[in-house]
Amino acid sequence: MQNNVRKFREQLGLTQKQLGELVVVSRQAINAIETGKFDPSIWLAYDLARFFGVSIDTLFFFKEEDRR
């Protein structure tokens, strides 16, 4: 699933580790989401969107072609 977590994260000058600590997940989880390895849970999607101050749909792109 595509998203612009990385874009928002870099705009704030944060590392994956730092963002992970802020939303309380591992840095591997942040990395896996940024690189599209797996989709976030609804709570993590909410936490990330809320942290960046945007909606879930502006942070994550629900495209039919990359549905599991």
Add this chain to the structure above:
Amino acid sequence: MQNNVRKFREQLGLTQKQLGELVVVSRQAINAIETGKFDPSIWLAYDLARFFGVSIDTLFFFKEEDRR
């Protein structure tokens, strides 16, 4: 996690089974979500919100107290 899936579903006069078929999950999954037994995946949340024509946040309530 609280939500008003049931409210929207009943407004459309649908059964859990019918809604499950429409969003392609089992009726037990619909039931479990309505009764708060587990949280939907981000895709199912998206599918349900989209089906009802509302946003994810109007369908699901992210309250800290019922976080897992």
Add this chain to the structure above:
DNA sequence: CCTCCATGTCAAGTAAACATGACACAACGG
């Protein structure tokens, strides 16, 4: 009374979202 039908729930299994720990590598500054 009988029979659907909708709902609730349980048991057992699978898949995916995480965690943790480890290793590789490139970029940078000392």
Add this chain to the structure above:
DNA sequence: CCGTTGTGTCATGTTTACTTGACATGGAGG
């Protein structure tokens, strides 16, 4: 050179979202 930092990735394990199949119950209708 070297040590650190950020990122990518792997292996292993746990938890949870979801499946199928089953059974119980209550309400509505014949």
